[in-house]
Amino acid sequence: MTESHDTRTRLGCALDGALERTLRRPQTPATLRARVSAARARPAETDLAAVRARLEGERRQQLEALEADYLRVRRSTLGTLIGVAFAAGAAAAIAMPWLRAHLGDYTPAALTWGGAALGLGMVFFHPARALLRRWADLG
């Protein structure tokens, strides 16, 4: 018991000495001080928090501008639609007597088909024009 305890104590002492020799204090790199000083001299490049805040601010502004543009487009589209609907209604009301005189009972159907053709034409005109321009560019 005593011998075992003595061996453990001697092993503990030997281990302590071995750890002391093995876990030696690492030398601080000679370049560290120069690096810190250099980084301090150019705060704008190394201040990550400031860079992040600036980039986040820029991104927020871009998003706000994008959202404002989107709202403006939606408003103008809605305005255009309402205007066109009223204009079409007014035109139909004005043209109705003349159409009725010439087309008779076919007037409602003619107006419906005419409106549908006009609407579809407006929907497909812009993409078709873009497609034609692309073909022209490729050619």
Add this chain to the structure above:
Amino acid sequence: MQAAVSEAAERDRGIVELLRTGGEERAFEELLRRYEGKVYRLCCALLRDRSQAEDAAQESLLRVWKALGRYDGRASLSSWIYAITRNRCLSALERRRTLESLDGLGEEAEPAAPGGGEPYDGRAEQLLALVERLPERLRRSLVLYYYEEYSVSEVALMLGCPEGTVKTALFRARAALTEMLRRRGLDDPAYWREDAP
């Protein structure tokens, strides 16, 4: 011991005073002189990679310098500096884990030996390998204890825990190392003596 602590606290106060009275350059020099090595050693113990430790030490010292004007003195300057350093190292460890999981190579970087220089012989390599096998909490305390030349209070400050916790960790680390040596048949005290053949 108490005198040394109060002297250190006095020097820390001197750094803050220098900064407040416009002596920026001297405060910066004093800060680096006093903490450059300690911050680097803490980074080495936490990150186990000399190159990453240097980067982390640089960023930590720079953060400390930039935030020094806002230091309110509630904690000691050294505790405050070590807390900033620990946070920086934890971020680096987190980033390293993320990169390793993204790489998906399953190859973990071989940790650098915590010894300060070349191993003195094969026994040192054996011992370092065993130290690396210790649980992280015990390994950090043990490594810093030898780096800081047996100062339990300094290790406790660096790791941000009570001195009793460090003492317990040191005791357990030594016990675990002794057990590992015994299992490997390396528990002959004569084998570990410096002058052993």
